[in-house]
Amino acid sequence: MSGKKVTKGTKKKTKTTAKKKRGVGKPSKAGNIDLGKIEVYASRGLTKPQIAACLDMSLSAYMSYQVDRPDMIEAYDRGRAKGVAMVAGKLMKNVDNMNQKAIEYYLSRVAKWSETTVIHHGNDEGIPLAVADVSDEEAQEAWIKSMNPQ
Numbered sequence: 001m002s003g004k005k006v007t008k009g010t011k012k013k014t015k016t017t018a019k020k021k022r023g024v025g026k027p028s029k030a031g032n033i034d035l036g037k038i039e040v041y042a043s044r045g046l047t048k049p050q051i052a053a054c055l056d057m058s059l060s061a062y063m064s065y066q067v068d069r070p071d072m073i074e075a076y077d078r079g080r081a082k083g084v085a086m087v088a089g090k091l092m093k094n095v096d097n098m099n100q101k102a103i104e105y106y107l108s109r110v111a112k113w114s115e116t117t118v119i120h121h122g123n124d125e126g127i128p129l130a131v132a133d134v135s136d137e138e139a140q141e142a143w144i145k146s147m148n149p150q
Helices: 035-044 050-055 059-068 070-096 102-108 136-147
Strands: none
Touching: 035 050, 035 070, 059 070, 059 136, 070 102
């Protein structure tokens, strides 16, 4: 035996090495998110849930990452604005080319213009039709007479 004697209740003291702390779950993707992709997807009209799916993450992960990275919100907003600008440019090009459908769309949606149709109820002389309070029997009798003119 060696010269060291271990007595009951005591243990040999040794230096312990500190264990490295291991994270739980997947590592964060927040630093690896491509802002250019977010901008392009948003310019194409994709919603945040759809963009999250394209980036292979859950919507809750996407939303939590954007709390720490306001540049994600800026990329999304910039993409939406670019998409609207592109579509507006195409619409105006069609309006300039006298495309009737584009002109009507622009006037109704952008300029809030609308057509109204007036319906006149009357005879050829412009005399309005008279409305009378009649019983069901009288109305039925009048209908039968109109179906069998003599």
